[in-house]
Amino acid sequence: MFGDLDFQVVVDSLPLLWEGLQLSFALMILAVVGGMIAGTGLALMRLSGNRLLSGLAATYVNLIRSVPLILVIFWFYFLIPLVIGRPIGGFYSALIAFVLFEAAYYCEIMRAGIQSVSQGQVSSGKASGLNYWQIQRYIVLPQAFRNMVPILITQAIILFQDTSLVFVVSLRDFMTASSIVADTHGRLIEMYLFAALVYFLICFSGSFFVKRLKKEIAR
Amino acid sequence: MKYNWDWGILFSAPYMDWLISGLGWTISVALAAWVIAFSVGSIVGVARTVPNRAIRAIGTAYVELFRNIPLLVQMFLWYFVLPEMVPDDVGRWLKREMPNPEYFSAVICLGLYTASRVAEQVRAGIEAISTGLSSAGYAAGLSTTQVYLHVLLPISYRQIVLPLTNEFLTIFKNSSLALTIGLLELTAQSQQVSEYTFQSFEAFTAATVIYVAVAAVVTLIMHKLEHLMYVPGFIGTGDK
Numbered sequence: 001m002f003g004d005l006d007f008q009v010v011v012d013s014l015p016l017l018w019e020g021l022q023l024s025f026a027l028m029i030l031a032v033v034g035g036m037i038a039g040t041g042l043a044l045m046r047l048s049g050n051r052l053l054s055g056l057a058a059t060y061v062n063l064i065r066s067v068p069l070i071l072v073i074f075w076f077y078f079l080i081p082l083v084i085g086r087p088i089g090g091f092y093s094a095l096i097a098f099v100l101f102e103a104a105y106y107c108e109i110m111r112a113g114i115q116s117v118s119q120g121q122v123s124s125g126k127a128s129g130l131n132y133w134q135i136q137r138y139i140v141l142p143q144a145f146r147n148m149v150p151i152l153i154t155q156a157i158i159l160f161q162d163t164s165l166v167f168v169v170s171l172r173d174f175m176t177a178s179s180i181v182a183d184t185h186g187r188l189i190e191m192y193l194f195a196a197l198v199y200f201l202i203c204f205s206g207s208f209f210v211k212r213l214k215k216e217i218a219r
Numbered sequence: 220m221k222y223n224w225d226w227g228i229l230f231s232a233p234y235m236d237w238l239i240s241g242l243g244w245t246i247s248v249a250l251a252a253w254v255i256a257f258s259v260g261s262i263v264g265v266a267r268t269v270p271n272r273a274i275r276a277i278g279t280a281y282v283e284l285f286r287n288i289p290l291l292v293q294m295f296l297w298y299f300v301l302p303e304m305v306p307d308d309v310g311r312w313l314k315r316e317m318p319n320p321e322y323f324s325a326v327i328c329l330g331l332y333t334a335s336r337v338a339e340q341v342r343a344g345i346e347a348i349s350t351g352l353s354s355a356g357y358a359a360g361l362s363t364t365q366v367y368l369h370v371l372l373p374i375s376y377r378q379i380v381l382p383l384t385n386e387f388l389t390i391f392k393n394s395s396l397a398l399t400i401g402l403l404e405l406t407a408q409s410q411q412v413s414e415y416t417f418q419s420f421e422a423f424t425a426a427t428v429i430y431v432a433v434a435a436v437v438t439l440i441m442h443k444l445e446h447l448m449y450v451p452g453f454i455g456t457g458d459k
Binding site: 063065066067068069070071074075078079082157161162164165167168175179188189192193195196199200203204207 | 222283284286287288289290291292293295296299300303304388392393394395396398399406409410413419420423426427430431434435
């Protein structure tokens with residue numbers, strides 16, 4: 001049972017795990033930035049009033065939101081080399097899959113955020129002679145972002161947990177690295193408990209920060 | 220872009236059977252896990268709202284623990300680590316004699332993980348009810364248990380139909396993680412079809428269409444249910 005646990009394996013493999021963790025963070029940060037930009041674009045399309053644009057965006061969002069992320073990762077691992085004509089490597093394929101997947105979720109967050117800005121703000125913008133883009137840029141989006149900061153960070157924490165799914169395509173993130181060490185040293189228990197602990201500490205501090213932030217904003 | 224299309228592959232043996240059996244496992248994992256998620260989630264959600272501080276702390280600890288560890292890691296903990304952490308006899312039984320260890324690990328893992336999300340919805344539902352109602356319950360001589368059973372829970376469940384639908388759809392999608400421990404559910408089967416036939420486009424399209432169709436059917440049923448359950452006089456989500 002517990003008698004023969006040996007956590008020395010964790011210490012020995014720290015360099016490999018650290019590399020994996022860096023890849024996890026890089027994937028998360030790039031996917032958050034890309035997902036937010038694409039998501040904001042989708043949200044503006046959905047709210048544009050143009051039926052074609054909003055229909056397209058709505059179809060995309062509903063499609064992506066009803067399939068599992070693993071399937072999306074499989075899709076892009078297969079599609080991207082086919083479309084581009086040459087393989088671009090696991091990291092970029094995974095990154096594109098995450099950006100396009102998260103865009104659908106960020107779109108819904110941004111849409112809720114944009115709709116939380118009162119209509120009066122838009123009207124006063126129009127009354128002062130601003131055009132559509134100026135209203136979005138200077139009035140609506142800044143306020144929407146402010147309201148949305150806690151939920152955007154929460155989504156980033158979820159995304160960080162989701163990056164572990166690149167395991168299915170053997171991209172060497174923290175999860176895959178842990179699993180490689182676990183298999184080669186036959187130390188599954190130690191490695192998976194350690195992985196759980198590391199993810200927990202990172203995500204728990206993140207959610208704790210979000211809680212404090214919410215209190216700040218509510219004040 | 221060069222690709223040889225062959226949609227017929229999806230309807231030929233054995234690939235069509237693989238996809239159907241995959242769908243069967245996906246639905247079976249999702250439904251069984253939902254039973255756990257709903258019951259455990261309700262208990263934990265209620266625990267987070269009761270007056271007793273110790274019980275509230277246990278509920279909060281449960282939610283924080285399960286929400287802050289990636290589902291994939293949890294899946295491995297249940298499948299690889301649990302059998303080693305229990306007494307030897309139980310461990311041997313879990314590893315060797317228990318039928319379908321992948322299935323049961325996936326169900327328990329998904330169920331307890333989703334329970335933490337359901338708990339948050341149940342809690343939000345209870346907290347959204349004005350304190351006047353429970354005060355009225357207490358004034359009428361009901362015990363705390365009775366206030367929950369007859370006042371708070373019936374109202375909150377009817378208000379959180381939509382968030383619970385989302386959680387159900389999430390469990391259905393998350394069941395794809397069971398492929399990491401070797402359960403051949405829908406995503407795994409489509410991946411296998413793609414590997415055997417090289418018709419990846421067709422294989423993944425089939426899986427995508429099935430996922431979208433199930434999500435559409437569930438959403439449709441739940442929208443109907445939501446209107447039926449709508450509590451008049453509350454600012455609910457029903458728009459009638």
